[in-house]
Structure formats: structure tokens, C-alpha cells
Amino acid sequence: MADTPDDYLWDGTGDADVVVQRLETVLVRYRSADPPPPLRLPDLTPAPAGWTWRTVAAVAALLLLSIGVSWLTYDRRPAVVAEPWRIASLLGSPTIDRAPAVSRTRLDAGRWLETDRHSSAILDVGRIGRLNVAPQTRLRLIESSEGEHRVALERGSIEAQIWAPPGRFFVETASATAIDLGCAYTLTVDDAGTGTLSVTAGWVGLEHRGRESFIPADASARTYPKLGPGVPTFDDASAALRAAVRALDTARGAEAQQAAVDVVVREARSQDAVTLWHLIDRVDRSLTGRVIDRLQVLAPAPPGVTRDGVLSGNRAMRDKWWEALGLGSAAWWRTWRQK
Amino acid sequence: MPHLLADHRVARGDLTSPADDAALVIAARAGDRSAFDELYRRYVRMVHGVLLGRSTRDDVDDLVQDVFLTAWRRLSTLREPAAIGGWLHAIARHALVDHVRQHRDHVALPDDPPDKSGGYATSASDGYATSACGFPRASGGGWRPSGPDTDRLEADRALAVIRQLPEAYRETLLLRLVEGMNGPEIAARTGLTPDSVRVNLCRGMKLLRSRLDG
CATH class of the missing domain: 2.60.120.1440 (Jelly Rolls)
Structure with a gap:
């Protein structure tokens, strides 16, 4: 599968990838210290045992005062x-x-x-x-x-x-x-x-x-x-792609969208899959196939997701493809809806 | 050459489960500092790796302390104790955003600029050219194992390139290549799904290779 790292990159097993191994070797200088430096947390321990009776009396007086003020100012609004x-x-x-x-x-x-x-x-x-x-x-x-x-x-x-x-x-x-x-x-x-x-x-x-x-x-x-x-674009995407997507945000109909879709399909990199994924249901139906085909090249659909299924608006397939983009679970990012 | 990752894993202990973490969170909420220390020990590499993405090595240690101090103070707001990893991950990202905003005009890279005698080679004849951002760039795309100066040169350049990658790739690669975490461990510590980590590792590494060779 195109987006599956080899075993060495994934978990350090299998045949070593010389570039990865070289990077590990030279980058180890930036690694966090082992053991890590002690954690400096503020001292939140209870009051020390050596309190004098004057301190205790002062605290008690303050407590009584605050209770009194609270009682007098309590307006019976919900907490x-x-x-x-x-x-x-x-x-x-x-x-x-x-x-x-x-x-x-x-x-x-x-x-x-x-x-x-x-x-x-x-x-x-x-x-x-x-x-x-x-x-x-x-x-x-x-x-x-x-x-x-x-x-x-x-x-x-x-x-x-x-x-x-x-x-x-x-x-x-x-x-x-x-x-x-x-x-x-x-x-x-x-x-x-x-x-x-x-x-x-x-x-x-x-x-x-x-x-x-x-x-x-x-x-x-x-x-x-x-x-x-509108449709998201990465800030480091080409200026042409970003401009084309902005045009597609408001353009309606195949004729108005055709040129912009051409630009997006031409300029999209693998990391722009998120942009293409959004465009699937934003462009005119006659242009959707081109967007799907380009997405398929850059981020192949996972098993069970078909071109026709996505083209026909199958939400489950589209979600599954999203999850294959490595951007987190569709279920997760839709969770807010159920709240 | 031995597998650095495997060595590191043995040295730093095995992966723990979210249930273990939840018990520690509950204990820490009750004021058990040793429980929070254990959480710190478990997550410090993940936090360090995230913070390294856009801050200097000198700043990272202070930021790590800030992240865990923030977590300690806000532990009562964490609703799902088992989600401590994703929560710390989010706090680290926010700390980094704050840090970057406060140091917008500060050019931070590399962390240990070499001195002139052992500094960056600027001649293409020795295999490196200086990139637009001031970092050496391999000409010919090869990684040339040699002495400590070259190692440092390569490390600085690799880190600079990784730092230019999109956030998802940047973090995953830093955790894998710098912090020595494996894929399942990255997923468990950050709260990302293993599939997401797989994809980010694969795509990030492809991008890194192309930019190192570019």
C-alpha cells in the first residue's frame, strides 16, 4: 500500500533503511535527556505544621469574614x-x-x-x-x-x-x-x-x-x-492552486468551474488530498470524476471504496477515504455534532 | 549497525496502557505528586518532540516544564483520565504556538551553530551548498557518514528541513527520528490513531527525502 511505511520506519524491525538509520544517528543529539530533568512543580502541600496560634486565628477570622460576606451578598441565582x-x-x-x-x-x-x-x-x-x-x-x-x-x-x-x-x-x-x-x-x-x-x-x-x-x-x-x-488549502500549496480553490468556493456550474478544476488537478500535491477530498461535493457533478481520479492518484482509496460509490454520494465511502488520508477519524471530527 | 530504535525502547521502558495512565491521573488529581511524576516520565519525550518542532533546544526544556506545570494546574479539567496523552499533546501544541508568537522575529535555527573553523561548508565542491535559509544542503542527495562536524551539519540541516514540514508530518517524524519512539508508541502517546501515524510517517518521510535530496 502506497502510504504504509516499511517495518523499520514503523517499529524499528525488518531491514534497516539506511537513510532513516542515518537520520536517527545524527538527530539523536536533539533527543530529550534520559533520565529527564526533575519536574519542578509548585509546592502544593498543605499548610506547614509549624503554624502559630496567631496564624490559625487570622485564617479563621478571614474564613468567618468571607462566609459572612458571602451570606450577605448571596442573591439566590443558580450556582x-x-x-x-x-x-x-x-x-x-x-x-x-x-x-x-x-x-x-x-x-x-x-x-x-x-x-x-x-x-x-x-x-x-x-x-x-x-x-x-x-x-x-x-x-x-x-x-x-x-x-x-x-x-x-x-x-x-x-x-x-x-x-x-x-x-x-x-x-x-x-x-x-x-x-x-x-x-x-x-x-x-x-x-x-x-x-x-x-x-x-x-x-x-x-x-x-x-x-x-x-x-x-x-x-x-x-x-x-x-x-x-469554502474548501481548505494548505498555506504552502501553490498560489495557483489556492487561487483556483477560492474561485471554486463561489463559482457555480460546470462552465464557471472548469478552468479552476483544471488548475487544481494540475497543481495538487499528495498533501493537498484534503483539498481534493472537500472538492468532491463542491464542484459540479460533471467535474466530480476528475477530482476523484486525481485524489485516487495522490491518495489511493482504501479497499471497499469505489469511484462509483463516491461519485454517487456514498457518505460512508467518503468518510472511509478521509480516514485513509491519515488526518484522524471521521467519527472523531464529527463527534461535536452529537453533543 | 544496531537498530537504534530497539535499543532505545529497551533503555526507556515499554509502552503502558491508557488504563495505567488513567489510574495515575486519578491519583495525581488527589494530590499524589509521584503519580504525576510518573506521567511526566511517560510523556516527556512526546512533549519534547512536539516542542522541538519550532523552538530552540535551549527553550525546549523550559517549555517542557511549562507544559507539565500547566497540566498539573489544570488536571481537574481533564474529563477522560485515559485521554491524558491527547490532552498533553494539545497543551504542548498550544505552548508552542504561544512561544512562536512571542518569538516571531527570532531566528532560532540551528540550535548549535558551528563555529567558523568547523562551520558549514559553503562550497559545492565539498558536497554541500548553503540553502536559501542559511543551512547546508546536500548536493547529490547522499548522506555522507564521516566525523562529528559532518554529523552535526547533517543533524542541523535535517532538523531544519523537518521543521519546515506540515505539522502532522513534522511532529510524527520528530517523535520517530529524534525521540526514538516507534509508531505504536507515537499513536498511544499522542492520542492519534495508528493508521494516522502510519500515513504521517510514510508521507512525511517521503517528503523529507525529497527535500533533503532537493
Whole structure:
């Protein structure tokens, strides 16, 4: 099989590959130390035994005071189950609902955060991540609960780093919803509502009315009002391929798409299989066969996946082919849907 | 030549199961530092390999500490204890993104630039030419076993080329070629499927060969 490494590359058995072996030999200088250096964790042990009665009394007094304050200020709202969003740091004068925001200000659901051309902010996304809000950005927190954080980006640019499991962080825009699949990414929305997503690490899913795209690290995709997400391209793909894919994002009909499909088929490298896979159901049906054939050359379909099956829209076959691309399980990246 | 991977595997211990990891996570959550130390020992190579993808060797050790410190502080947010590998993998990637952003203007490679006397050969006549990014490039595509200077030259160049590969290939190759992990171990430690690791290893190695020969 074309994408199966030999035994030596896979597990070190079998006949040694001289290039791999040479690389192992010279690169060992960069290997982590064995044994590794000691882990320096902060001392989280309980209070030391040598406390004086004065310390104990002071702590007890503080505890009583805090209990008293809590009792007096308790407003009988439901308990907050999720860590709230807060401004971790800011530059200039961002506002929350037009009022000046300061560091540690809490951003509640329904509130708008806005930055002008001279201001920016870094938000703590509960306990699950961080959001850098660029100048000239306007966003609204829709929901912040333990299982889901959802924000609307009206315009501007955000840089998200999320360390929660997939499907916990959503960014809604006029043209698509970005679903975090364990990643870091930048999302920009212009005044017309067109979005540009660039993924730095992990994955992001884009969805709009059933149309979905999956963008891996080092790749980007556009989103378009009324159309939804476009097709991802790797940032190091040829400029011609990227331009052709952008044209295909909005072109309709075989005549309008023909030239761009020619370019994509000609320019695609094996790593651009992810782009071709997305194009299968984005191009006119009369052109789908060409996309499938090129994908077959670059990343042969696994057993059980046929050209006719994929051409006829067999979702299971398409998913199986996806899994053969080595980009993770289709079941995994669709998990967010079932949440 | 003996198989380096097999030697390394023996030296560093066999692969453990996610269930073992889950028990350690649960113990660590309860404040058992030795359990977390064991998790550190199990995952430090994976984290180190991921971080090596875009940071200098000097920075990597500090970043590794940062990653595990972050994990220690946020351990209560990990819902599936058995998923600790994928979780640490994600934290390491985020740490790297942060690091790269903070050092955007910092040219980091190679880690140990050779001095002038033993430095990079720039003449095509000795088998190497300097690439556009300042690293030696093999002319003729061969790997020439020789002395320590050549080894270091090749290592620097190989690392520089690997660092230019797409993330999935870059990480997998660093874990395989630098950290000495085998395919099943990479899958278990990163949370990726074995099939994904297989494909990434195969395609990444093809790409690496072509770029080293280019």
C-alpha cells in the first residue's frame, strides 16, 4: 500500500533503511535527556505544621469574614457552574457594552466586547482557553457554560487557543460557525461578513446549514455569507492552486468551474488530498470524476471504496477515504455534532 | 549497525496502557505528586518532540516544564483520565504556538551553530551548498557518514528541513527520528490513531527525502 511505511520506519524491525538509520544517528543529539530533568512543580502541600496560634486565628477570622460576606451578598441565582470569561489583559480602551473595560472585568452572556483601532484584549475563555481580540473587533458572548462556550464574531479578528476536548468552543459568524476540534487558530471577519480562518495547530470545523469543512493545521479556508465554508488549502500549496480553490468556493456550474478544476488537478500535491477530498461535493457533478481520479492518484482509496460509490454520494465511502488520508477519524471530527 | 530504535525502547521502558495512565491521573488529581511524576516520565519525550518542532533546544526544556506545570494546574479539567496523552499533546501544541508568537522575529535555527573553523561548508565542491535559509544542503542527495562536524551539519540541516514540514508530518517524524519512539508508541502517546501515524510517517518521510535530496 502506497502510504504504509516499511517495518523499520514503523517499529524499528525488518531491514534497516539506511537513510532513516542515518537520520536517527545524527538527530539523536536533539533527543530529550534520559533520565529527564526533575519536574519542578509548585509546592502544593498543605499548610506547614509549624503554624502559630496567631496564624490559625487570622485564617479563621478571614474564613468567618468571607462566609459572612458571602451570606450577605448571596442573591439566590443558580450556582455558576463554569468559570466566567474575563479580560486577562488589555491594551488601549476596549469596551463592554460601550463601558470602559478593565483587567479582570467579567464578560457575561449577551454582552458586547469591542475594540477600536488602538485597543486589543486577551480574554480567558473560562478554564478552557484564551482568546486574543485584535483591534477593530466586535464580538458578543452568547453562552458560557461548563459544556459549551459560544461567541459571535461580528467583525474583526480573534486568535483562539483552546485546550478543551473537541466541540466545546464555537464562534458564530455571519457566514459559518467555527467549531474547535482541539486547536489554535485565527479567524477574521470583514465588514461584508466574509471570513478567513487560518489554523495554527490541531483542527477546526466550519459549518453552515449542513455544509462543512475541516481545516487542519497550516491550512486556511474562507467563509462566505449565504454560501458557508469554502474548501481548505494548505498555506504552502501553490498560489495557483489556492487561487483556483477560492474561485471554486463561489463559482457555480460546470462552465464557471472548469478552468479552476483544471488548475487544481494540475497543481495538487499528495498533501493537498484534503483539498481534493472537500472538492468532491463542491464542484459540479460533471467535474466530480476528475477530482476523484486525481485524489485516487495522490491518495489511493482504501479497499471497499469505489469511484462509483463516491461519485454517487456514498457518505460512508467518503468518510472511509478521509480516514485513509491519515488526518484522524471521521467519527472523531464529527463527534461535536452529537453533543 | 544496531537498530537504534530497539535499543532505545529497551533503555526507556515499554509502552503502558491508557488504563495505567488513567489510574495515575486519578491519583495525581488527589494530590499524589509521584503519580504525576510518573506521567511526566511517560510523556516527556512526546512533549519534547512536539516542542522541538519550532523552538530552540535551549527553550525546549523550559517549555517542557511549562507544559507539565500547566497540566498539573489544570488536571481537574481533564474529563477522560485515559485521554491524558491527547490532552498533553494539545497543551504542548498550544505552548508552542504561544512561544512562536512571542518569538516571531527570532531566528532560532540551528540550535548549535558551528563555529567558523568547523562551520558549514559553503562550497559545492565539498558536497554541500548553503540553502536559501542559511543551512547546508546536500548536493547529490547522499548522506555522507564521516566525523562529528559532518554529523552535526547533517543533524542541523535535517532538523531544519523537518521543521519546515506540515505539522502532522513534522511532529510524527520528530517523535520517530529524534525521540526514538516507534509508531505504536507515537499513536498511544499522542492520542492519534495508528493508521494516522502510519500515513504521517510514510508521507512525511517521503517528503523529507525529497527535500533533503532537493
